Amino acid sequence: MGLQPRLGRVLRLPPSGRNSRFLGSDVSYADLSGRDLEDYYQPQARDADENTILLELTPKPRAPTPWGKVTLTVEKKRVLPQKIVYYDQRGNPVKEVVISGFAEYAPGRYLITASEVRDLLNQGWRTRFEVSDWKVGPVPDGCFSQSALERGCRY
Amino acid sequence: MKGATAMTTARLAWRNVWRHRQRTYLLAAVVAYASVATIFYWSMIDGYKLSVLEAHARYVLAPVTVARTAWFADPDPENGMSDTDQALAALTSAGSPPYAPRLRFAGLLTSPYLSETAFLRGVDPVAEAAVSRVPARIGKGRWLAAPGEVVLGYKLAERLDVRLGERLVVSTAALAGPRSLGLEVVGLVHARVSTVDDFGVYLHIDDARYLTGLTGATHLAVNAPLGHEQTLARRLAKELPAGLTAKPVWDLVGPIKTDVEAGKKLSLPIGLLLALFAALAVTSTLIVSVLERTREFGVILALGMDNASLGWMIVLEAAFATAVGWLLGLLLGYGLIYYTSTHNVLGPFFQLSGEVWSEAGLTEEFYTHLSPLYAFYSLITVIVSALAAFFFPALRARRLQAAAALRWE
Structure with a gap:
């Protein structure tokens, strides 16, 4: 479920909705969850320079992903993602996510605070995603109820 | 004179x-x-x-359809048959006409470029040819042979911009909860029937069972010679137990x-x-x-x-x-x-x-x-x-x- 601010209502997100645009932006719900890369792809180191590692991720057999491959540029020092490029099954880049800001909330633990999603099929289309405030700690289950999503949750 | x-x-x-x-x-x-x-x-x-x-x-429905009465009222997998034994026994009593199990469900198709909702049909690739002409109307590629494959109407494939050999994501939420699969497009149907060419999605019945969580089929498609659908449906209906019924195609075409x-x-x-x-x-x-x-x-x-x-x-x-x-x-x-x-x-x-x-x-x-x-x-x-x-x-x-x-x- 997710809060739709324009409607002021909580809407149930179908599983297929993971690929839908988040609030009409270039970001999909799958981009926000970030779990697809771990679950659906097999990584292979392709290229590297002094500071980065380039991983090419190919979908596992029958993985529910429409992408042909995904490349992931990782910073060597902190092992943090810098850029993710999604390719269609014909080898054309379709979308890229450039991550430019991190916050270290615990030693060696990072939170992405600034990223930009670029739609490579539509020149100039991009969505910048910034986290201005954040708090680390367990979130009570009650915050995930429909009423909490609509009214807000303080803890 | x-x-x-x-x-x-x-x-x-x-x-x-x-x-x-x-x-x-x-x-x-x-x-x-x-x-x-x-x-x-x-x-x-x-x-x-x-x-x-x-x-x-021959393309859109079936000459005769056997299903639970509840499924005809609400064609959702939850109203399907968890096993088809009773229906098959009735078919045997009615002279064993050729049949094919089908599992129909609503789902979402996702390509790298867009998503589209559709009614998908899980079929037994071999049995389907006995009741439908769709397997014989593949314009490009081939008909289904194994799980992990999907066949699309050629116009639907054009809209989704998927080609032969490419993966298409199929998602649904039914008895098993939300589930998705990546299926390889192996064939494009060119039936010249708009319902098939524009919206046809055919996948292996085992994949449909995994996606929906229904172990049997939503219905059985039964063959009958043209013009004899009503007679066979009546004969089958007499053999079927309570809760199951048979309908001829003419009763299912709706406003047509x-x-x-x-x-x-x-x-x-x-x-x-x-x-x-x-x-x-x-x-x-x-x-x-x-x-x-x-x-x-x-x-x-x-x-x-x-x-x-x-x-x-x-x-x-x-x-x-x-x-x-x-x-x-x-x-x-x-x-x-x-x-x-x-x-x-x-x-x-x-x-x-x-x-x-x-x-x-x-x-x-x-x-x-x-x-x-x-x-x-x-x-x-x-x-x-x-x-x-x-x-x-x-x-x-x-x-x-x-x-x-x-x-x-």
Whole structure:
């Protein structure tokens, strides 16, 4: 479920909705969850320079992903993602996510605070995603109820 | 000639038919044309209904569908059959007609470029060919062979921008909760039926079972010869246990049935108008023929035939000539509709109308229908025209004076 601010209502997100645009932006719900890369792809180191590692991720057999491959540029020092490029099954880049800001909330633990999603099929289309405030700690289950999503949750 | 018997009048009439060959041929040709037009028209009307039925039975639905009664009311996998044993036992009792299990569900298709909702059909790739023509209408690639594959209508594939060999994500949320699979596109259907080409999605029934969590099938598609769907459905319904039922395709086509039946009702006045035109053509030919022969009738009256016998002789002449034309029309008409009912000569012609044809649920195949009823319809046309024609000459013959007729220019 997710809060739709324009409607002021909580809407149930179908599983297929993971690929839908988040609030009409270039970001999909799958981009926000970030779990697809771990679950659906097999990584292979392709290229590297002094500071980065380039991983090419190919979908596992029958993985529910429409992408042909995904490349992931990782910073060597902190092992943090810098850029993710999604390719269609014909080898054309379709979308890229450039991550430019991190916050270290615990030693060696990072939170992405600034990223930009670029739609490579539509020149100039991009969505910048910034986290201005954040708090680390367990979130009570009650915050995930429909009423909490609509009214807000303080803890 | 006075007091000539009916037999003699008939003999005279028959001789006159062949004495005026040109006139007879003309009248016979007009009657034959009217008969052929009537036979062909009604054969086309019935052929249209059967073509719609055939397209839905072989491409969109099935000749007969066996499912839980609840599934017909709400075609969701939760109303499907977790096992098909009872339905299969009923099929065996009803003579073991060919069948194929199907699992139909709503889902979402996702390509790298866009997503589209669709009704997906999980099928047994081998059994499906016994009840559907879709497996034989693959335009590119091949039909399903194993789990992990999907076949799409070619227009749907164009919209999603997926090609052969590419992966398409199929997602749904049913009994098993939200589930997704990446399936390889192995074939594109080119059925020329808009429902199939625009929206057709076929996957292996095992994949459909995994996605939905239903272990059996939503329904069984059962084969039946064209026109025998109702009979088989009734026979099956008697064998099925409570909670399961069988429906013929015609009961499942929804508003299309109403459209076709309304179309047939609309064709009735058009058919009557056609009959009226045919009757007018025959009548006018007969009237001209009688007018041309006024002097000849005057001679016959002068020789002693009474007016009543003359009237009957004219009526019989017309009856003989129209009978010859009608028989000729039957021969030509039935020859024509036999050919068009066994050869697809009209389908490509109608396909020229473009998308409208396939959107009406029709394929590129169109066959006329054969029925002995059309002989009756054409006979009615001939009788109506003959009656109208007989009335005028008979009336004229009764009033004809020998002296006046001999002076006729």
